[in-house]
Amino acid sequence: MKRILYYDCFAGISGDMNLGALVDLGVDAAYLEKELGKLNIEGFHLEVEPDMRKGISGTKVTVVVENPENEKHRHLSHIEDLINKSSLSDRIKKKSLAIFMQVAEAEAKVHNISKEKVHFHEVGALDSIADIVGAAICQEYLEVDEIHSSPVQLGGGFVKCAHGTMPVPAPATAEIVAGIPVKTGLVNYEACTPTGAAILAATVDCFSENMELSIIKTGYGIGQRDGEIPNVLRVYLAESKNEQVQDVVEEEAVMLECNLDDMNPERYSHVMDLLFAAGAADVFMTPLVMKKSRPGHMLSVLCNHDTVGNMKEILFVETSSIGLREHTLKKSMLRREIVLVHTLYGDVEVKRSYWNGRVVNEKPEFEQCRKLALEHGVTLEEISKEVTKNL
Numbered sequence: 283m284k285r286i287l288y289y290d291c292f293a294g295i296s297g298d299m300n301l302g303a304l305v306d307l308g309v310d311a312a313y314l315e316k317e318l319g320k321l322n323i324e325g326f327h328l329e330v331e332p333d334m335r336k337g338i339s340g341t342k343v344t345v346v347v348e349n350p351e352n353e354k355h356r357h358l359s360h361i362e363d364l365i366n367k368s369s370l371s372d373r374i375k376k377k378s379l380a381i382f383m384q385v386a387e388a389e390a391k392v393h394n395i396s397k398e399k400v401h402f403h404e405v406g407a408l409d410s411i412a413d414i415v416g417a418a419i420c421q422e423y424l425e426v427d428e429i430h431s432s433p434v435q436l437g438g439g440f441v442k443c444a445h446g447t448m449p450v451p452a453p454a455t456a457e458i459v460a461g462i463p464v465k466t467g468l469v470n471y472e473a474c475t476p477t478g479a480a481i482l483a484a485t486v487d488c489f490s491e492n493m494e495l496s497i498i499k500t501g502y503g504i505g506q507r508d509g510e511i512p513n514v515l516r517v518y519l520a521e522s523k524n525e526q527v528q529d530v531v532e533e534e535a536v537m538l539e540c541n542l543d544d545m546n547p548e549r550y551s552h553v554m555d556l557l558f559a560a561g562a563a564d565v566f567m568t569p570l571v572m573k574k575s576r577p578g579h580m581l582s583v584l585c586n587h588d589t590v591g592n593m594k595e596i597l598f599v600e601t602s603s604i605g606l607r608e609h610t611l612k613k614s615m616l617r618r619e620i621v622l623v624h625t626l627y628g629d630v631e632v633k634r635s636y637w638n639g640r641v642v643n644e645k646p647e648f649e650q651c652r653k654l655a656l657e658h659g660v661t662l663e664e665i666s667k668e669v670t671k672n673l
Contacts (some may be wrong), residue, residue, distance in 0.1 A: 283521045286362070286495055287424055289482065290516040294473025296505060298343055298355035299515040300481055303503030305330060306341035307517050316478075317408035317419045318412055320369045325349055326408045331549070333504040336512040340502025345409035355401055358386045365415065377418035377485060384480035388457035394564030411476050417481045423518065431486045433463035437473030455479045461588040463489050463534065467513050487631025490534050492612050495520035529617040529636040535563065536590050536610055540603035552598045553581070560596060561589040563613075584613070616642070625668040627654045632669065644673060 283384040289295065305311050311330045318328070326347050333342035351588065356364075365375050390397040413666075421429065427527050436451045436459070443452055450472045498519045505513035554565045564584040572578040575593040581601065585593050590608070597603055623630050623646070630650045635643040651665045 284427040285425065285605055286518075286520045287421065287429045288495060288518040288520055289429070289486065290518065291432050291434045291474070291482070292516065293468065293505075293511055293513055294435045294437055294475075295478035295482065295515050296475040296536060297410060297417065297477035297481070298345065299503040299505045299513075301328075301343040301345075301413060301416050301503065302330075302341040302479060303422065303501045303515045303517040304417075304424070305501075306503060307424070307499060307501030309423045311343075313423065314419055317370065317374070317417060321364060321411070321415060322368060323364065323408065323411075326412055328412070335504055335508060338502055338512050338514055340504045340514055342504035343661055347408050355407075358382065358397055358400055361411070364411070370415070370419075371422070372569065372571055373413070374418045374422055377421065378415045379478045380484040381414045381417065384458050384483045385476055388454040388476070388480075389456050393455040395543040414481070419487060421533050426519070428487045428580050429485050430495075431482055432491055432493075433465050433489060433491050434459060434479070434482060434522070435468050435473045436464050436466045437469045437471050438467045439470040439472075441472040451479075452476060458483050463491075463587050469509060470475050471507065471509075488533065490532070490561055490612070492532070492534070493518075493520075494532075495522060495658070512612055524574045529638060531615045531617065532612060533615075534587070534610055535613050536585055536587055536608060538583040538590070538593055538597065539580055540571065540586065540597055540601065540605065541606040542601060542603060543572040543576045545602040547579075547668040549600070550579070550581075551597065556596050556600060557583055557593060560592045561585060562593060571597050621673075623669050623672050625654075625665070627658050627660070627665060627668060630654065630669050632673065 286435045301314070305314065311328065315328050326345055329344040329346055331342050332339060334340070353456060362379060365378050368375070370378075386397040386400045389400040393400070436455070440447050441450055441452055442448075443671075451474065452472065454476045455472075455474060458476060458528050459474070464474075464484065495518070501517045501519075503515040503517070505515070507513040550567060557565045562583050562585045564582075566579040566582050568582065570578055570580055581597070581603075583593050583597070594606060597606060616637055618633055618635050621634050623632050631647045633645045633647070634641055646666065646669045651662055651669070655662045655665050
C-alpha cells in the first residue's frame, strides 16, 4: 500500500504555509531547524507557533531574517554552490535544486535571458532559501511514496514584487504553473507564490481533485493573512485505498464538444487528423438530430489540460462551430505493454492490457497484420490466427 502526501491547495500555497502544514502533519520542528543548519549560513531562524484562521487551528512557521538590510541577491550558481557544499543528504540536495530550477527557468523565460544569468530577488533571499530547502527536508522526513495535489488556487488582483506591481499570478508564477490545473479569483491577493508554485511543480507526481485515498492524518499550515477565506494550506498523509488498482492509471482530462450540422462532411477527417496531430487523446463523431430535424454530428475531443488551447483553436478555425462545451472528467486506463510476436509471416506488435496482475486483453497491431496479409497473399484471419498461436 502506497504512502501518499496530498496537497489540498484550496486557498493557495506559499513557502511558509508549506512548512507550517508539514510540521503540523508531524515533521519535527527541531529536526527541520537542525537540518537547515547544514546549509552553513547564518542570519535566520524559525519561529514555530500554533495559530488559527476562521476556527481552523494549525501551525504557523515564519522564517525570521535577523538582518534583512544586509540581505544580498543571489544567482543560480550561488544557490547551487550553497546547497552542494552543505552536508544535507543527496536526496534533499537534488529535490532542493529541482525546486530552485523551476524558478530559474521561469524567470529566464520571463526576462528572455539564460537561467545562469537570472538574478534572484525574493526567491534568492534567506527566507526563501529556508522555505525551499525546508520543503525538501520535510517531504523526505515523511518518507512518502508519492506526492499528489489538488488544482492550485492562484488568487487575483495585483502583487508588489522586485520588478514593480504585477497582476496575479506574477509572470514567474504563471510560467511555473504551466500545465498544472489551476483556479483563480477566490481571493483578491496572491494566493500562490512563486516559491509555493515551484515546490508543487518540482515534487508533485499527479494533480487531481478526485482523491481516492484513506486519510491517516491532516495538517494545516497557517498563512500571514486573515480574511474571509481561511488563509491555510491543508495537507493529508494518506494511503492508497486498494492494491487492486495498481494496474489502473487514473488522470484528469478535458472533454470538448461541439455540434455540427452545416459543415461539409468531407472535411471531418481533415479536422480529426489535425486534432490528433496537436495531441488529442481521442477524437470521435456521434450522429444526432438537430433542431428542425436536421441531421448533424457531435464532434468530441478528449485531451489534457495543457493542450486545451490548441484544440479550441483548431475547432474554431477549421470547423463551422461558433461555440464549444467543455468539462473536466476522470479517465481510467489499464496498464499496457507492447509485446513483439514472431510469426511464420513476420513480426507483429501486440498490445497487452492488465487488470489485477493478469492479462485481460491482447490486440495485434492492425496495420502490421494488414501489411503482412498483402505481402504474403493470405487473409487477415490467417495472420490473426498465426499471431494468436505464437503469443
